[in-house]
Amino acid sequence: MEYIEEITSLKEQISFRGMIDVPSAIDNIVIAGMGGSGIAGRIFKEFYTKKPVTLVRSYDIPEFVGPKTLFVAISYSGNTEETLLATKKAREKGAQITAISTGGKLAELVKDTVIVPDGYQPRSAVGYLTIPLLSGFELFNEPELDVAKKLLINSDVNVNPYKKFADEIFSGSKIPVIFGTPGFDSVAYRWKTQFNENAKVLAYSTSFPELNHNDTMALENTYRKDEFYFFVLTHKPLEKEIADRIRITSKLCKFEMKEVEGEGTSLFSKVFTLIHKGDYISYFLAQKRGVDPRNVAVIENLKNELRKSK
Amino acid sequence: MEYIEEITSLKEQISFRGMIDVPSAIDNIVIAGMGGSGIAGRIFKEFYTKKPVTLVRSYDIPEFVGPKTLFVAISYSGNTEETLLATKKAREKGAQITAISTGGKLAELVKDTVIVPDGYQPRSAVGYLTIPLLSGFELFNEPELDVAKKLLINSDVNVNPYKKFADEIFSGSKIPVIFGTPGFDSVAYRWKTQFNENAKVLAYSTSFPELNHNDTMALENTYRKDEFYFFVLTHKPLEKEIADRIRITSKLCKFEMKEVEGEGTSLFSKVFTLIHKGDYISYFLAQKRGVDPRNVAVIENLKNELRKSK
Numbered sequence: 001m002e003y004i005e006e007i008t009s010l011k012e013q014i015s016f017r018g019m020i021d022v023p024s025a026i027d028n029i030v031i032a033g034m035g036g037s038g039i040a041g042r043i044f045k046e047f048y049t050k051k052p053v054t055l056v057r058s059y060d061i062p063e064f065v066g067p068k069t070l071f072v073a074i075s076y077s078g079n080t081e082e083t084l085l086a087t088k089k090a091r092e093k094g095a096q097i098t099a100i101s102t103g104g105k106l107a108e109l110v111k112d113t114v115i116v117p118d119g120y121q122p123r124s125a126v127g128y129l130t131i132p133l134l135s136g137f138e139l140f141n142e143p144e145l146d147v148a149k150k151l152l153i154n155s156d157v158n159v160n161p162y163k164k165f166a167d168e169i170f171s172g173s174k175i176p177v178i179f180g181t182p183g184f185d186s187v188a189y190r191w192k193t194q195f196n197e198n199a200k201v202l203a204y205s206t207s208f209p210e211l212n213h214n215d216t217m218a219l220e221n222t223y224r225k226d227e228f229y230f231f232v233l234t235h236k237p238l239e240k241e242i243a244d245r246i247r248i249t250s251k252l253c254k255f256e257m258k259e260v261e262g263e264g265t266s267l268f269s270k271v272f273t274l275i276h277k278g279d280y281i282s283y284f285l286a287q288k289r290g291v292d293p294r295n296v297a298v299i300e301n302l303k304n305e306l307r308k309s310k
Numbered sequence: 311m312e313y314i315e316e317i318t319s320l321k322e323q324i325s326f327r328g329m330i331d332v333p334s335a336i337d338n339i340v341i342a343g344m345g346g347s348g349i350a351g352r353i354f355k356e357f358y359t360k361k362p363v364t365l366v367r368s369y370d371i372p373e374f375v376g377p378k379t380l381f382v383a384i385s386y387s388g389n390t391e392e393t394l395l396a397t398k399k400a401r402e403k404g405a406q407i408t409a410i411s412t413g414g415k416l417a418e419l420v421k422d423t424v425i426v427p428d429g430y431q432p433r434s435a436v437g438y439l440t441i442p443l444l445s446g447f448e449l450f451n452e453p454e455l456d457v458a459k460k461l462l463i464n465s466d467v468n469v470n471p472y473k474k475f476a477d478e479i480f481s482g483s484k485i486p487v488i489f490g491t492p493g494f495d496s497v498a499y500r501w502k503t504q505f506n507e508n509a510k511v512l513a514y515s516t517s518f519p520e521l522n523h524n525d526t527m528a529l530e531n532t533y534r535k536d537e538f539y540f541f542v543l544t545h546k547p548l549e550k551e552i553a554d555r556i557r558i559t560s561k562l563c564k565f566e567m568k569e570v571e572g573e574g575t576s577l578f579s580k581v582f583t584l585i586h587k588g589d590y591i592s593y594f595l596a597q598k599r600g601v602d603p604r605n606v607a608v609i610e611n612l613k614n615e616l617r618k619s620k
Contacts, residue, residue: 027337028362035523049372052338052362057520058492059551062359082519173533175485177512182368193524201532202487202525204514209392210367212612213345214503215512220608221601222511223483227534241369241616248615252608291531298530298562302522305558306551 003198003293006124007279011152013127014145014272018114019135020098026070030095031133032056032086033074035193036123040074040100040130042186043271047139059085061093071095074129076122078104078113081303100132121294123197126190126275140268148269155263155276159284162277165231165258166284169201174229178278179257180207181242184233187262187271191231191278198293199285208232208245219253230255235262235270313508313603316434317589321462323437324455324582328424329445330408336380340405341443342366342396343384345503346433350384350410350440352496353581357449369395371403381405384439386432388414388423391613410442431604433507436500436585450578458579465573465586469594472587475541475568476594479511484539488588489567490517491552494543497572497581501541501588508603509595518542518555529563540565545572545580 028051031041041055054062059082065071071090075083078101087109090097099110102118116128134140169176176195180188188205195203206215219225232246250257260277262270286293338361341351351365364372369392375381381400385393388411397419400407409420412428426438444450479486486505490498498515505513516525529535542556560567570587572580596603 034520038520038523049374051374052364052372054362057517059519060492062362064359064361175534182370196524196526196528200528200530202528202534202538204516206514207367209369210344210348213348213609214506216506216608216612217606218506218510218512220510224485224512224537227537228512244616244619245612248612248619252611252615296527298526299523301562302526302555302558305562306554309554309558 001119003121003124003283006120007283008156010127010272010276011149013125014131014148016116016128016131018116018132020072020100020114020132021112022136023070023096025068026051026096027068028052028054028064029070029072030054030056030061030065030090031072031074032083034080034082036121036126036197037074037076037080037083037129039126039186039190039193040133041072042189043130044133046183046186046271047134047267048137056086058082061086061089065090065093065095067094067096069095071097072133073097073099073106073110075101075104075106076125076129078102078106084109100129123194124279127272140266144266144268147264147266148272151263151269151273152276155273159280162280163284165281166288169229169285170288172227172229174227175201176203177228177230178203178205179211179230179232180205181232181234181238183267184235184262184271184274187274187278188233190275191282194278194282195285197296198282199289200291201285208242212245212249216249216253219249219255225255230257232257232259233262233274234259311429313431313434313593316430317593318466320437320582320586321459323435324441324458326426326438326441328426328442330382330410330424330442331422332446333380333406335378336361336406337378338362338364338374339380339382340364340366340371340375340400341382341384342393344390344392346431346436346507347384347386347390347393347439349436349496349500349503350443351382352499353440354443356493356496356581357444357577358447366396368392371396371399375400375403375405377404377406379405381407382443383407383409383416383420385411385414385416386430386435386439388412388416394419410439433504434589437582450576454576454578457574457576458582461573461579461583462586465583469590472590473594475591476598479539479595480598482537482539484537485511486513487538487540488513488515489521489540489542490515491542491544491548493577494545494572494581494584497584497588498543500585501592504588504592505595507606508592509599510601511595518552522555522559526559526563529559529565535565540567542567542569543572543584544569
């Protein structure tokens with residue numbers, strides 16, 4: 001499959017019918033996942049705040065994990081070392097365990113695994129990896145899904161705005177910086193990782209209002225400011241408070257942010273349309289740079305060397 | 311008070327005797343704090359995983375906040391808008407509320423506020439803001455405290471290594487990137503914010519092993535790699551798995567990380583000595599750049615403009 005086909009499959013991915021079982025007797029949720037698979041947990045946290053949600057991005061699990069914990073292990077390959085080890089530890093502590101994966105060792109380990117279609121790069125299976133979580137907790141409805149699909153189809157029609165961003169980043173060899181706003185912190189991080197993995201450029205993300213307490217001081221008079229390319233991820237209606245912060249920060253620190261909007265009225269459509277736009281921009285930047293957006297050889301090499309050194 | 315005096319007061323700050331009251335009947339902990347005050351919650355999360363800990367870095371609080379929640383509001387000035395609003399919302403939901411502050415509106419709002427010494431920049435009061443949390447939960451002991459004090463006194467004796475890092479960053483106008491390791495993610499973020507606020511340079515942080523799933527792809531062949539300056543925060547004994555990742559990542563991606571170590575054997579001494587080293591480096595970088603590390607005028611201007619636009 002070409003990478004562009006993977007990207008444009010997001011509209012089909014969000015119709016995926018698999019969902020995790022959510023037991024009623026839980027006090028908290030722990031989601032383990034790394035990189036492209038870990039993003040699903042981050043997105044889930046934007047949608048769900050009825051119980052504490054803790055993300056695990058390493059081998060270790062929190063002490064509180066126990067029978068009242070729903071532990072969700074997410075690994076597209078099913079063979080992510082960190083996630084497998086964390087899942088084993090969660091089992092020892094009696095957690096209620098479910099998983100999302102194409103199979104691998106994780107599906108052997110966890111009977112209750114939602115199996116998703118394989119053949120994708122983990123990071124371009126973001127729909128498949130996220131929907132079973134959101135569905136299990138009933139965090140979107142059919143009308144929202146329909147609207148999101150239409151908006152995603154629309155964004156495939158005219159990709160020139162994404163190309164333009166990529167051109168500008170490329171022609172100045174700029175480092176992308178992505179500012180989230182409340183509800184879209186996870187998407188800002190998703191953009192960062194897509195710039196890293198698809199376009200092979202350094203990038204970082206942070207969010208309003210937190211960045212007004214630190215990055216703002218740098219933005220006023222850092223060196224190299226012109227070598228960065230700033231995005232801010234917004235939606236409508238944007239809280240006045242946040243809109244004011246964006247406007248005033250830009251004015252006081254004398255720099256420009258490219259505003260990219262999540263579309264539609266639901267959090268669901270806003271999140272997925274924003275993810276889609278970031279995917280496109282990073283893809284076009286890869287094209288411009290002449291690098292293969294699918295290639296993750298260095299990560300594979302790293303895994304091999306880690307295995308050998310054990 | 312000179313900024314260097316603030317920095318070198320960390321050894322006294324960690325002896326601060328104030329502590330929050332921790333009710334026994336709680337299911338979860340929510341800590342609200344922005345910027346320099348927010349770092350205390352991040353550090354706390356490294357020490358405490360017996361119950362879920364959720365950090366609030368905006369106006370909104372999670373839906374689950376209720377009578378079984380210990381809500382800790384941290385604001386050095388006591389007047390941080392986001393934290394005050396979040397605290398009011400937590401009160402409406404019946405949470406058990408405590409606060410750490412020099413006073414301000416927060417101390418008026420929350421009777422049970424631990425009052426810390428004033429006259430510091432919030433970010434250089436990191437000891438005062440963190441200790442009441444760690445003490446309340448009994449997360450360190452007297453011998454650990456004594457060792458940490460001695461190590462901090464030692465690090466004040468020879469500051470040349472920190473100056474050298476600052477010189478190298480300055481002479482190449484480099485952008486600092488700080489890689490954490492498990493247990494020190496919060497400290498990596500602290501370094502980033504200190505580079506932002508003290509030295510007024512852009513910077514970002516991320517951590518092993520997560521960065522091996524995204525930044526690593528960029529590190530192999532991003533443009534501008536030579537314009538960044540990479541730190542990795544470690545300690546002894548470092549997990550073999552993480553040591554391998556650092557070594558192999560550096561080799562495969564052909565770049566150098568400056569390793570900076572937390573000292574001593576307890577998490578307590580490691581965390582505070584690492585914070586101290588980052589404070590120094592960012593301070594010396596400010597000196598080199600000829601900027602005032604205390605100056606946060608742009609943040610004050612921003613707050614004023616925000617107030618006016620209401």
